[in-house]
Amino acid sequence: MTNNDIMPEDNSFKPQYTGRRLVRLDRTTSMKTIAAEAERVSLRLAFSTEYKNHEEDYVNAFSEADGIVFERFGVAVINDHHEDEVSELTKAPQSRRVFLYDEPERYIYSLHAKPLALTGRTLWEFICSIFGGRGRRPTPDPETSKPLPLPDQFSDDSDAYWGIQAVRLLGSPYTGKGVKVAILDTGINLAHPDFTERYIASKSFITNESVDDLNGHGTHCIGIAVGSSRGDSGIRYGVAKDASIYAGKVLSNAGSGSDSGILAGMEWAMENGCKVISMSLGASIRAGQGYSRIYDDVAKNAQDNGVLIIAAAGNDSRRSQGLVQPINHPANCPNIMAVAAMDRFLEVADFSCGSVNKEMGQRVDIAAPGVSIFSAYKDPQHYASLSGTSMATPFVAGIAALLWEQFPSASAKEIWELLKEQARPVMLSPDDVGSGLVQASVKK
Amino acid sequence: MANIPVNFIASVEPASRTHIDTIAEKLREKGCSITNVLRINGLIMGCSSGTECSLEELRVTGILHIEEDREVGAL
Incomplete structure (x- = not known):
């Protein structure tokens, strides 16, 4: 990933190459x-689809074979000491x-601003982490992993509602400009006055209902994600105020929908180039x-195509009564945040669902403000405070x-890791809040 | 679930996605009505005939997963 605003670390003292070769395949x-041609020069290749469950399996593949083919990427990674065979394959x-061609496998290191969670990792390890599911947690930076000197409670004030303050938005120079965000x-x-100047694409997936929101829930969520400030007071309530709005109506005005409509909405968002x-x-x-x-496969496909899918953990818990309920469908899919x-x-x-089914890969990934949140709403109220x-x-x-x-060429997986890495640690169980409270970048 | 038509969502194996219309047609031949085909993600939506004991009976060649189309609500 490249970004002119980011200066790379001084990696000159670190090794550049691993000794392995990356080979581009037709x-x-x-x-x-491919296997037959490799065998002709006495190379034994393993195939990643045979090792798709655990990252460790890929490591075993390298000891059991001379290299591994990542079919979906069209890349083979060949162990060291096979340069002659690789040369024969690419020249004969x-x-x-x-x-088609080969090149040395490089070590990849993180940049100052940490756009990549790849500290000291090789490309094949990175590929393994993608194939291996959620990917590995990046090595914490001792400087940034310390608890930040931030308030431990927030309240609405004349600049911003509490949620905006808690995610550190007022210190961020970024606005989501140029990024398409879909809210399903x-x-x-x-007709909401706060959205009249905004680019809005919309589509209804509900039979006999237009995209117009007679419920209010969708408008409220859109206001938080991509809204700006309350028109009559200027108090900030929305995050990505310059992002493009893609409003997909997949829930009826009564607030219900079906998997088929939601999946159709996800496909519409992907077709239209939405990143989130x-x-x-x-x-x-x-x-x-x-x-x-099915949802997990769609989310994985979306990630592979540069789209991040984020979903609500659910409101079934009653923690004050000792009841913690599992994460709802579809947020419980490992490839959905x-x-x-x-x-x-x-x-x-009190209502927030937890990682009850974590043994089955269903975990809370991150937390955000969700109690008494002010945002836009349906007519005639225009605004409301909701919790959930x-x-x-x-x-x-x-x-x-x-x-x-900030990082326009980042992959969805990198954005996923950055969200978790930048989250503010809180003194709560990861089963309840994942990596902690989501935080905006404050440096440019 | 015999004799009760069930709305379903089915995913198609990545290698078979170019034949998704053929797979949808096979489901029609099994008595299903097809309501939507999503090509980017390789999904087929429809309703079973209701004569099956399980949605698994609709897993024709090329279908990876088949699940009931659930109701989902605002949280």
């Missing part, structure tokens, strides 16, 4: 042919149309119940848009 060639007439919900109040899809919706899950393989809610005292919200993990989710979506403005 993607139209079958794996059988019968194989050079399959093994009950639609949008198109925010979904403040869900369905309850029992303890021990699995996640949807699950967002918990916090109050202005930085306690987890629904309100927390668009805070994370908005900050993801800010990060994409």
Whole structure:
């Protein structure tokens, strides 16, 4: 990833190359042919789809074979001491149309501003972390992982509502400019005065209902993610105020919808180039119940295509009565970022769902303000304060848009890691709040 | 679930996505009505005939996962 605003660390004393070779493969060639050509020069190749469950399996693959083929990337990583065989494959007439070219595998190091969570990692380790599911947690920077000297409680004031202060937005120079954000919900109040100057694309996936939001929930979530300031007072309530708004109505005015409509909305957002899809919706899950393989595959495909999907963890808990309920569908999918809610005292919200099914890969990833959150609303009220993990989710979506403005060439996985890495640590269980309270970047 | 039509969502194996219309047609031949085909993500939405004992009976060649189309609400 490149960004002119970021100066790289001085990595001159660190090794550049690992000794392995990266070989670009012709993607139209079958794996059988690739394996046969490699065998012709006595190279034994393993295939990543045979090792898709655990990162450790890839490590084993390198000891069991001479290299591994990542089919989806069209790349083979060949162990060291096989330079002659690689050279033969890329030069011989019968194989050079399959093994197109090769280059040394580099070590990759993080930059000052940490756009990449790749400290001291090789490219194949990075590829492994993608294939291995959630990817590994980046090594914490001792300087930035210390608790920040920030207030431990917040209140609304004349500049901003408490949630905006808590995510450190007022210190951020970023606005989400140029980033498309989709909010899949009950639609949008198109007549709302705070949105009249904004670019809005919209589509309804609800039969016999226009995108106009007669519920208010969708408008509220849009206001948090990509709104700006209250028109009559100038008090800030929205995060990514210059992002493009894509309002998909996948929930009816009564507040309900179906998986098929939501998936259609996700596809619409991807077709339109949205980088972030925010979904403040869900369905309850029992303890021990699995996640949807279909949503998870779609979320993985979205990530591979540079789209981050963020969803609400759910409101089923009653923590004050000792009841913590599992993360809702579809936020419980490992490839969807699950967002918990916090109050202005930085306690987890009483209703916020937790990582009850964590043994099945269903974890809270991050937390955001979600109690008494002010935002835009339907007519005639225009504004309302609401509580829920629904309100927390668009805070994370908005900050993801800010990060994409800051790092326009970042992958979805990198934005995911940055959100978690930048989160403010809080003295609560990761099962309840993941990496902590989402924070905006304050430096430019 | 015999004799009760069920709305479903089905995902198509990545290698079969170029044949997604053929797979949808196979589902129609099994009595399903198809309501939507999403090509970017390789998904088929529809409703079963209701004669199946399980949605798994609709897993024709090329279908990776098939799940009931659930109701979801605002949180």
